[in-house]
Amino acid sequence: MSAKQEDIELFHSMISRVLDQEIAPYYDQWEDAAGIPRSVWHTLGRAGMLGIDMPEAYGGAAASFEISQLAIEEIARMGFGGLASGYNIHANIVMPYILHLGSDEQKQRYLPAMISGEVLGAIAMTEPGAGSDLAAMRTTAERIPEGWRINGAKVFITNGLQAELVIVCAKTDPAAGARGVSLFLVDTALPGFSRGKGIRKIGQHASDTAELFFSDLVVPEEALLGEAGKGFAYLMQELPRERLGVGAQAIGASEGALALTLDYVQQRQAFGQRIADFQNTRFKLAEARARLEMARAYLDQCIARYHQGNMTPTDAAILKLMLTEMQCDIANECLQLFGGYGYTVEYPISRFFVDARVQTIYAGTSEIMKEVIARSMLGKEAPHR
């Protein structure tokens, strides 16, 4: 692995310190308020937490990819599932899109501002009628002399309420199917852009999830990211990294849940012994540990491959499928070991449980991951009828 051990340790302690000081004392409040104050992103930016692996030229730390995943993992380990999602979108998805696809000017304009936290990023693919089936999207971007005119609506957009910049996927050629999709860097201050009120969820309360509306929204020519018509190909190219980030979230959250539970079962007594002394408890926790070790090895392998530029979409799908399903199972088993306390908001294990549940849904559902894996083995299924 390329990252030096001391680098990793240095970053690790920096990340932990920032989370302990700047996030932990307030996180419950943000969960209650169903949102993270915008200023927190500035704080994270100042602390060097955003764009860890971005080039120094843009203000990044140019650290290894591994360390950028470590940051996601640590946020999730602390039980800040909502923040982990928002962070994953901003730092691990939107920034790499711009770095990989943007023009020099686009990079100069957005990356430093995203690294400092001045600009918060979001990415808008999903629509009411197009989730798993992204090619069915109906948002359009029509060419006009001033640039492009965007019309349509998006749903479930993480960071949508606060973002200054949204990568919007739209059809520039509705007749061309997947080949008619393009990506736009949309400045949310422009007229014609509006947001719904936040979508209420059963978990990840602190993360903002919003509907976005575009009504004759005119963006300049330079808002196009990459080439017109290649949007779908870009999505397919970048989604593996997003899924890797979700995998890192899953590992971190599972380890965090397990650590809380290990503590609890050694303190709590029933029938004159510690909960930790019941064989059932021991075996449940042993199983969790065994799964985690396997998962960790696979994550490390994917990170190494990504680093070398040869992580395949199938690798990423296997990772996301197995790790997020594992996360839900572990959170579920751990909650059970807390008895009634596990059902109360006061005990953070309950948050690990509700925060986990969406991990098998967003960034491609478990079913879609299976589709991706199956196609790599069997090809596309033949249409019948």
Place this chain on the structure above:
Amino acid sequence: MTNAVDQQELALFRDSVIKALETEVAPHYEAWEKSGIVPRELWNTLGNAGMLCVDVPEECGGCGAPFQYSVVVGEELARLGFGALSTNVMVHSDIVAPYLSHLGNDEQKQAWLPKMVSGDAVGAIAMTEPGAGSDLQAIRTSAVKGGSDYILNGSKTFITNGQHADMVIVAAKTDPNAGARGISLFLVDTSLPGFSRGRNLDKIGQHSGDTSELFFSDMRVPASALLGEEGQGFVYLMRELPRERLVIGALGVAAARGSLDMTIAYTQERELFGQKLAQLQNTRFEIARMETDYRVNKAFVDQCIRQYEAGELDAPTASMAKYSATEMQCRVADGCLQLFGGYGYTTEYPISRNFIDARVQRIYGGTSEVMKEIIARSVLGRA
């Protein structure tokens, strides 16, 4: 096996329950979920609609209906997605009221049952303490004789209906040295001095279900508050818990029906990749798996209900019903939520509530692990 209950009449009763819930509960339920509790008047509304303690004998103000009628009320609450309210009503009608019917003397029955039937009094039962959940024998709340009264000291936690309760059945130690044999039950009138309520605990689901801490501080209750005999409390708990567990199982089965119904409808509407979600084989197999899971459990729970009515339901079998049906309920809610995609994670889609409401069913009324202990002992004896 012939069924003593007239199924046609039962179906009519079920319809009337559904109608009442649709008018009195459905329009307000989301608001109650947000406020974290149901309004106190709801109990009177349910009482007026004839939905509380329906199997309480007529001489105590009830309508003396068979047990199945009481189950129907809980089932419909659960099926319609009112998880928290189903828990509240179950505790009141299917746990507290039967304790009184089975163990109370005439005076006690007359004092509380008619009011519980009308909703003028809300009932709760307080066993769990911070240091004693699964291990009920470890309770420390004490009841010490003081003249002709008992003086209660201690605290309870996780008490369903704790905020609204007018009467709480409190399990307390009358003889701290006698272990399980030193436990007695008291009918505690919450208007007496020395009683206080703590917070309504904030939970991840069943938001409108109130779950509270209760405190007893030199609380004097008259000797007439003793339910049954002194020192027999643990025996009574063991005797009554099977009914509680059976009803929790029945709620689980009904809630799963509700989850399945809404999911079946959704998969037939939602389109993706040029077809209905319901046409994808994975969806079909998931629905097939869950429908099977549901029916097997429904059959077992229904059998247990008949056994209970015949006085033949033993504790291990009731534990199997609770264990199996609530685990099934959680599996089904989870599988259904997944089929809703991102919408399943939002509060706007009721499947999300079914998912979070279900999770506690494997915990309260005795955890799945405690159910397995009971079942294992009946098969293998003590370890």
